[in-house]
Amino acid sequence: MIRRDDETAGHHYVCPCGCQRLYYAPHAVVSGSVETGDLTLTPSLWHNAVGCCGWHGWLRDGVFVSV
Numbered sequence: 578m579i580r581r582d583d584e585t586a587g588h589h590y591v592c593p594c595g596c597q598r599l600y601y602a603p604h605a606v607v608s609g610s611v612e613t614g615d616l617t618l619t620p621s622l623w624h625n626a627v628g629c630c631g632w633h634g635w636l637r638d639g640v641f642v643s644v
């Protein structure tokens with residue numbers, strides 16, 4: 578699940594690792610969109626803050642890819 582946040586120009590999404598945490602990313606959009614299902618963000622998504630699950634990967638063409 579990925580949802581664009583129009584107020585902040587970022588995206589909310591459920592972590593793909595299975596921890597079910599809701600994350601927010603203000604990352605730059607390389608190409609695509611949520612509506613067309615081919616969203617690509619940069620830089621990589623890294624859940625490395627205190628209390629986070631540690632997942633690290635990319636969102637490319639609407640698909641989460643683990644590093």
Ligand SMILES: [Zn+2]
Binds near residue numbers: 595596597
């Ligand atoms: Zn996670």
